[in-house]
Amino acid sequence: MSEPVVDIRSLHVRFGEVEAVAGIDVQAYAGQATALLGRNGAGKSTTMRVLAGLIPPTAGTVVVDGLDMRKDTLAIKRISGYCPDVGGLIPRATPWEHLQLSARLRRLEDWEDRARDLLERFELGDVAHRITGGFSHGMGRRLSVVLASLHQPKLLLLDEPFDGVDPIGVDATMDVVADARARGACILISTHLRELAIQACTDVLVLRGGSRVASVESAEMAGEEGARAYRALLD
Numbered sequence: 001m002s003e004p005v006v007d008i009r010s011l012h013v014r015f016g017e018v019e020a021v022a023g024i025d026v027q028a029y030a031g032q033a034t035a036l037l038g039r040n041g042a043g044k045s046t047t048m049r050v051l052a053g054l055i056p057p058t059a060g061t062v063v064v065d066g067l068d069m070r071k072d073t074l075a076i077k078r079i080s081g082y083c084p085d086v087g088g089l090i091p092r093a094t095p096w097e098h099l100q101l102s103a104r105l106r107r108l109e110d111w112e113d114r115a116r117d118l119l120e121r122f123e124l125g126d127v128a129h130r131i132t133g134g135f136s137h138g139m140g141r142r143l144s145v146v147l148a149s150l151h152q153p154k155l156l157l158l159d160e161p162f163d164g165v166d167p168i169g170v171d172a173t174m175d176v177v178a179d180a181r182a183r184g185a186c187i188l189i190s191t192h193l194r195e196l197a198i199q200a201c202t203d204v205l206v207l208r209g210g211s212r213v214a215s216v217e218s219a220e221m222a223g224e225e226g227a228r229a230y231r232a233l234l235d
């Protein structure tokens with residue numbers, strides 16, 4: 001198999017007394033979508049934030065596309081797109097202004113058609129020039145996925161992209177993931193929604209209490225049997 005795009009070894013993240021991540025390994029590859037599944041507090045978002053370069057590992061190594069997170073955080077951010085689980089939007093700016101800012105910071109060229117297409121797909125075209133301060137939760141989630149994917153990143157990190165999102169938004173997110181896989185990106189999706197995770201992803205990692213308790217192909221988590229297997233891992 002080729003080198004992993006994401007190679008996490010023995011990752012520990014501690015916040016004071018709380019060990020949010022307790023020594024997990026994650027390998028994820030180009031053209032693959034991997035779900036991080038687990039209950040509230042399992043350590044999914046913390047792992048995603050480490051990969052997004054927002055919080056440093058307490059211990060362990062995090063390598064993305066051959067770059068070491070401790071030394072090459074900026075270079076990793078350049079090749080990544082991150083949809084945070086909460087926040088990330090500027091209330092007084094419109095979706096189009098968010099896209100313009102992102103394009104300028106990343107020095108993108110010829111991004112406008114792609115941006116319009118993404119906004120249409122996520123049914124945000126009509127509100128492209130309305131400030132996001134008045135957006136519903138689901139509209140904010142959809143815009144966050146658009147912003148994460150605009151620059152066609154090598155690593156796409158989607159934290160709870162389906163949370164509170166209607167079926168149109170879910171389908172559009174599935175399409176973004178499929179397109180990213182087709183162009184050889186590596187995708188990680190954090191969610192507690194098993195059914196959507198296995199629909200979107202090829203592989204599943206189950207976290208519990210900051211530890212990895214399973215690493216399986218999505219098919220093994222499908223159907224009633226998969227639901228039972230998943231529940232058993234959570235209890």
Ligand SMILES: Nc1ncnc2c1ncn2[C@@H]1O[C@H](COP(=O)(O)OP(=O)(O)OP(=O)(O)O)[C@@H](O)[C@H]1O
Pocket residue numbers: 015018019020021038039040041042043044045046047085192
């Ligand atoms: N900044 C922080 N300060 C203190 N504790 C934190 C911080 N961030 C996370 N934690 C703790 O770390 C643990 C893991 O949290 P994390 O947000 O990674 O879980 P999660 O699996 O994403 O949960 P959810 O599904 O609820 O989003 C929890 O016990 C949480 O309270």
